[in-house]
Amino acid sequence: MGKGRVLIIGAGAQGGPCVSILARDKDISEVVLADLDIDLANKVKAKVKNDKLKTMRVDASDVESIVKAAEGVDVIINLTLTEFNSNIMQAALRCGAHYVDTSFGEGSSSDIRTTDNILAQMMENRPLSFDKEYKEAGLTALLGCGASPGTVNALARYMCDKLDSVDEIRIRVGRRPLASSGEVVKGWAPTWSPFRALWGYAVEPTIFEDGKYKKYPIYSKCEDYEFPAPIGTIPLVYHQHQEPISLPYFIGKGIKYCDFKYTIDKEVGTLIKTGLSSSEPVEVKGVKVAPRDVLLKIVPRPGDMFLTEDEKTASLPLKVAAGCVVEVTGAKSGQKVEYKASFPIVLYSSPEERLELYRRFGATNIYVCLPAVVGAKMCMAGDAEKGVIGSECLDPIKFLEMMAQSGWPLKFAETCSKEVCITP
Template sequence: MNILLLGAGGQGGPCASIMSRDKDIQKVVMADSNLDFARKVAAKINSPKVEVIQLDCSDIDAVVKACEGMDCIIDLTPVWLGPTVIEAALKANISYVSTSFDVPYLDQIALGQERYLDKELKEAGVKVLLGCGLAPGFVNIVVRKYCDKLDTVKSVKYRLGKQKLYLGEFGEVTDPWNPGWSPKQALIDFSNPCYVFRNGKFEEVPPFTEIEDFPFPAGNQLVSHHTHEEVVSTPTIIGKGIEYCDFKYYVARQAATFVSMGLASQEEVEFGGGRFKPIDFIVSYVPKPGTAFLDEDPDYLEEHDGDVAIPSVLIIEGTKDGIPVEYKVHCPKLIGHPKALNEIFGTSYISIALPAVIGAKMLVEGGNGLHPGINLPEELDPDRFFEHFFGTGIPYKWEEL
């Protein structure tokens, strides 16, 4: 299997490192606009499987050319480039997987509209899998596994937190904001209206609304509505009479301040005789995630493995044989495992990259619940996905609370 990997940044290095150690993958072509950076990433991986090329991923024809001899694209470019890269995959007639998605698909799925290029992809027999990272992706597939146990599904609630345990109860107030991935996209997500599936219908609500003090295993944390893919994909695919679905994310206090003061705005403003976008000013002060893979330190990881909790709690309500059932599932962080870095993958940053690699393998091997056209993570066969996942030897398990 040959993979074209678009993007060498925060997830590109981990993704290439995972694939360099996968016996089913023979070749990885890692493409990035910054060739020097891509070469540094490849040098750290130090595998003959990994090649690098310079590529402008907004150039459809250039992406199509890079697809020659490839079996699948793993797209780690900024989310707004997704539709462009999907068009290239269609022209090149190869499979495609991303770790997130946004407009137009987010709105089209919620509104029940035809999905962009879905008809053309089906006619060409090309399979596209949207949002196969951690969230969306891994958590959706866990939810699907539990929904399969039920005859009817009443509601699905996603709760994601991030707790720096070493800071104490109020340390986050003065700790500099760093989402750990694209800060610009993170701020956009914090400021956008959010979908909620309520009473069997999608509705929009403002961000940072319906705040609740949620009891994560490591301690309570405030969560609120947040724009995310799970809210539209889960009700659409799960069915079974589902009435309610939401996604609540931890209330990042600094991000909330930026949004409430208009500092996450993408509209140009005038100041000091010049013009700039407030979001660009804020983002210029936030650490970039691209070098995390290059700077990974095994000794530091061993010492600080338990410092940060990144819990996902999934609450699924429904019925089985006419009896009400509630599952509450805690998925601890899928990042920072010393064994992943030192023995299995050459990196501990696997939370988004590993599900994407598994999604690509399932696309290429065929079946697995996937079909030509646009697929969502809940459509993956969960048993096959977790067969791939746990087959890597990763020491991970979720907990039924």
């Protein structure tokens, strides 16, 4: 693979760290950071201080604006809202560039089948949008290559590849505060796109059960799940995510059940139950306004973290422990087998590791954008299938090897249990 040129769309919580990673990558010759907020993009550029980087103002709602920014690039990494995915995919096709995102599906509605989006197409087992066009162009559109979906899918595929058939895939993501904030009442402070975080909690989750996609009420099927220390046992509930839809679609192997459970966020849950996630306008003093718009206007922007962090902040004690466990059950050579893999979802588990991460990449909040960079480099190197694919379609060994080559190998604990019967 020669030196690549990359366009990043979105200068927010993951855009800045993504630029910082690519600016240090010897395989990348140029990075274009594009955002509607050019001032934010320029602040990122000033923080990174690298000659590879240039910024552009781009309106992701306008395909022509994206095409102009994408001229001559090898890959577009989409780190903006999912409502713009289709526009960016179209622009990538027109420019002969690969496409990578970290989230996909319905852009704004609480009904994930309300529009003809890729998640709906998977659930209805229909051809995926742009798949034919990307294949004909010899290009890859890589969907959901962040942390979850992304790294989680690669680990699931890694374990599924060891089995002849797969019965169940269960994904558990949990977080626990390590110290009291001292606040009696806390506000909601999302660590990624506030809209997508709110959307994920407010939408009724879809689970793959008995070979079919089924919808459940929000905050349902609560269970106490035990994570490795220091997280311990915490309650989890069903949560809307792409994995229960995409893993059965792409992996197959007879999967009968696939779910995703996540930590209960009481702060955002209260807001949703109060009606503040609604997009239906209400009249306030003669003015019609959507409650969701008000909430998203006043919630803190997570993008500021990259601009303000330094070695001092990176070495502070951890406030939260966050982990992920992927469980896969199936059969191998007639034996029932269960694999389990666990890892720190944010890619570090101590202040020392976080400081090392900052020194390596110039950022610590990289758990979403680093997998996206790895996926983009696999596309450019020809190590990804052509067409529209999920991160579970990548060779998981190559994916993990490239994570290591990036300077930060994924450290995960893997266990295997088998049903054994010894007879004379």
